[in-house]
Amino acid sequence: MKHLIDPTDLSLEEIDEILTLAEDIIADPAAYSEVAKGKKLATLFYEPSTRTRLSFEAAMIDLGGSVIGFSSAQNSSASKGESVADTARIVEKYADIIAMRHPKEGAPLVAAMNVNIPVINAGDGGHLHPTQTLTDLLTIREEAGRLNHLTIGFCGDLKFGRTVHSLIKQLSRYSGIHFVLISPQELRVPDYIKDEILVKNHAEFEEVEDMETVLGKLDILYMTRVQRERFFNEADYIRLKDTYILTEEKLKLALKDLKILHPLPRVNEIAVEVDKDPRALYFKQAEYGKFVRMALMMKLLGLKKPETAPEGETTAC
Numbered sequence: 001m002k003h004l005i006d007p008t009d010l011s012l013e014e015i016d017e018i019l020t021l022a023e024d025i026i027a028d029p030a031a032y033s034e035v036a037k038g039k040k041l042a043t044l045f046y047e048p049s050t051r052t053r054l055s056f057e058a059a060m061i062d063l064g065g066s067v068i069g070f071s072s073a074q075n076s077s078a079s080k081g082e083s084v085a086d087t088a089r090i091v092e093k094y095a096d097i098i099a100m101r102h103p104k105e106g107a108p109l110v111a112a113m114n115v116n117i118p119v120i121n122a123g124d125g126g127h128l129h130p131t132q133t134l135t136d137l138l139t140i141r142e143e144a145g146r147l148n149h150l151t152i153g154f155c156g157d158l159k160f161g162r163t164v165h166s167l168i169k170q171l172s173r174y175s176g177i178h179f180v181l182i183s184p185q186e187l188r189v190p191d192y193i194k195d196e197i198l199v200k201n202h203a204e205f206e207e208v209e210d211m212e213t214v215l216g217k218l219d220i221l222y223m224t225r226v227q228r229e230r231f232f233n234e235a236d237y238i239r240l241k242d243t244y245i246l247t248e249e250k251l252k253l254a255l256k257d258l259k260i261l262h263p264l265p266r267v268n269e270i271a272v273e274v275d276k277d278p279r280a281l282y283f284k285q286a287e288y289g290k291f292v293r294m295a296l297m298m299k300l301l302g303l304k305k306p307e308t309a310p311e312g313e314t315t316a317c
């Protein structure tokens with residue numbers, strides 16, 4: 001049984017296969033419109049989501065399958081005290097694959113340990129978000145043309161941002177990546193990411209507080225919002241929330257072919273005026289998310305693209 005709990009659950013070869021399949025789906029979506037006929041996805045979301053849940057659901061529908069699930073803990077029997085393990089055991093009876101988001105780190109792993117269908121981590125607390133990482137990788141590969149030899153700046157809340165942790169974990173497996181970690185002191189990348197991932201993988205990295213001084217050397221700028229829901233007190237959130245605001249004025253310092261990514265939702269950290277800049281790719285990035293989730297679910301469910309009839313051959317009536 002293959003689950004996706006941590007981005008490194010997939011080998012680099014498997015990631016390459018998923019990205020290549022996503023590219024094929026983008027090129028010919030009609031060819032995939034029935035591959036998951038009869039399959040059901042259960043979206044178990046204990047935390048709010050727009051992109052992840054809806055792109056998972058759209059992905060399964062576009063593969064010809066169907067969707068069941070809940071969008072908040074309040075709408076499920078978790079509100080009566082049911083455990084994640086018991087919920088997963090029940091959902092296994094109704095669905096073929098689970099996508100789970102949960103505020104507690106490790107909850108999707110607990111689900112995976114209790115079922116015999118694939119479980120996908122759709123974000124667990126401040127820990128990891130592996131399908132956002134696949135989305136980011138597809139965006140970078142499509143838009144920058146490569147997944148190695150890049151200087152990538154992560155800016156904002158690097159302490160609580162699970163998308164940042166996941167993408168650093170994944171990109172540190174590719175060669176020639178230089179990480180520029182831009183954050184206030186209080187929101188720096190956790191030590192475990194530095195020690196167990198960056199240092200262990202001999203990745204080049206630097207930590208800075210000022211965005212403007214490093215903008216000019218970045219191939220990719222990965223902006224993030226300050227994660228209000230993970231702060232212990234509101235005063236700290238208010239003090240830190242507008243530390244970085246990317247504007248057109250600041251972008252004059254950046255490379256002409258910079259790629260600006262953001263997992264979204266955006267709050268204030270990218271001025272709306274930046275949206276029309278051709279370097280702003282965050283809405284396109286969200287679109288890539290649906291295709292990469294289609295490819296991922298096909299892989300985890302062992303689904304194949306139907307063979308096309310050789311040219312000249314007709315189907316019997």
Ligand code: CP
Nearest residue numbers: 049050051052263264
């Ligand atoms: N990027 C992302 O996870 O967005 P949602 O919280 O809307 O799913």
